[in-house]
Amino acid sequence: MQLNINEYKKVQSIAKSVLQDIKPFITAEVSEKQIAERCASLMKERGAEKTWYYECPALVLLGSRSCLSISGKDYVPSDEKVGSENLVTIDLSPLVGQTWGDCSRSFVVEDGRVREEAEIKSAGFLQGLKAERLLHDSFIKAAAPGKTFEEIFLEMNALIKSLGFENLDFLGNVGHTIEVDKNDRLYFEKGNAATLGQDTLFTFEPHIRAAGGRWGFKLENIYYFENGVAKEL
Numbered sequence: 001m002q003l004n005i006n007e008y009k010k011v012q013s014i015a016k017s018v019l020q021d022i023k024p025f026i027t028a029e030v031s032e033k034q035i036a037e038r039c040a041s042l043m044k045e046r047g048a049e050k051t052w053y054y055e056c057p058a059l060v061l062l063g064s065r066s067c068l069s070i071s072g073k074d075y076v077p078s079d080e081k082v083g084s085e086n087l088v089t090i091d092l093s094p095l096v097g098q099t100w101g102d103c104s105r106s107f108v109v110e111d112g113r114v115r116e117e118a119e120i121k122s123a124g125f126l127q128g129l130k131a132e133r134l135l136h137d138s139f140i141k142a143a144a145p146g147k148t149f150e151e152i153f154l155e156m157n158a159l160i161k162s163l164g165f166e167n168l169d170f171l172g173n174v175g176h177t178i179e180v181d182k183n184d185r186l187y188f189e190k191g192n193a194a195t196l197g198q199d200t201l202f203t204f205e206p207h208i209r210a211a212g213g214r215w216g217f218k219l220e221n222i223y224y225f226e227n228g229v230a231k232e233l
Contacts, residue, residue, distance in 0.1 A: 003199055005224060005233070007099045008178070011048065012222055012233045015092040015103035018042040028084055028112035033077035036060040039090060048094030048101065052182055059091040067209050067216035069170035084112045087125065087215040091205075098180050102203050104220035106132070127210060131163050132219035139204045143223065143230040149192035156188070156206065165208040168216050175203040178222060198225050201233070 018039055025038050039058035043049075051057035056072030063080055066087045082088060091104035107114045108125045120126050135156065142155050156174050160167050167174065173189040178201035186194050188204075196202070205220035222233040 003201060003224070004099075007097075008101075008201060008222065008224075009233055011094055011096045011099045011101040012103060013101075014043060014046045014048045014094050014096075015101040017046065018092060019090060019103060019105045022090065023107065023114045026082060026088055026107055026109060026114050028082050028109075031077075031079045031081050032060045032062050032065070032088075033079055035062075035082075035088065035090065036077040039092060043092065043094050048096050050095040051093045052095040052100050053093035053102075054182075057093055059093075060088065061216070062086050062088040067168055067214070069168045069207055069216075071170070082109055082112075085110055085122075087128075087217070088114075089216065089218040091218060091220065100178050102178065102205075102220060102222055104205060104218040106217045106219060124210065124213060124215065128165075128208070128213075128215055128217040131160075131165055131208060131210075132206065132217050134163065135159060135206050135208075136204060136219060136221065140223070140230045140232075143196065143202075143204075143225075145198045145200075145225055145228055146195050148195050149186060149188045150190055152196075153188040153190060153192070156204075160206060160208055164211050166211060168207040168209055174206050175220075177202045196225075198228070200225070 036058040054073035056075050059075050063086050086109040088107040094101040108120050173187040175188045176185040201224050207218050209216045223230045
């Protein structure tokens with residue numbers, strides 16, 4: 001796969017900007033469906049009119065569905081509203097030409113609005129956000145050219161468990177390669193003996209819940225290797 005890192009950065013920046021700009025839109029009275037539609041509209045305004053992910057540009061899950069792990073081909077946004085307290089996860093998959101973006105974030109809602117981390121009152125929300133950051137920091141250290149997808153899968157799932165969380169992904173994986181055809185994706189999963197190459201682009205996207213908890217957290221970035229070190233796109 002011939003990579004143009006700058007082109008991928010441009011598309012990924014569209015997803016990141018939408019995830020930043022959607023925050024004021026997320027209020028108590030809006031629904032999962034409305035948030036998904038607004039995200040798709042914002043991406044189109046920025047030049048990403050298509051998606052690579054089963055015609056699902058924005059996969060939004062909140063409340064009772066935040067722990068749901070579902071493929072984009074089966075996803076139907078619900079009319080469930082955010083309410084005064086919630087966790088809203090948004091996973092964006094923009095496509096420009098043949099270049100993918102892939103990015104997700106979890107938004108904590110308290111008192112009917114998205115709160116920045118310094119404002120969050122709930123210890124459970126803070127615990128989940130902290131665990132996601134720790135996992136990504138550890139992933140950057142664990143990922144290296146020549147390592148197998150299974151090795152990284154096992155390391156990350158052991159860490160998820162040690163933190164008191166569980167992996168909610170319906171396939172059990174924690175990320176995949178960035179391709180042109182979605183069917184060519186290689187996953188960080190058990191049994192995958194393929195190795196990471198120096199020119200590989202890949203996601204890390206643990207979907208986790210505290211043991212016995214009610215909220216499913218997501219944080220997804222694309223990574224690439226620069227001089228053998230994993231860097232966020």
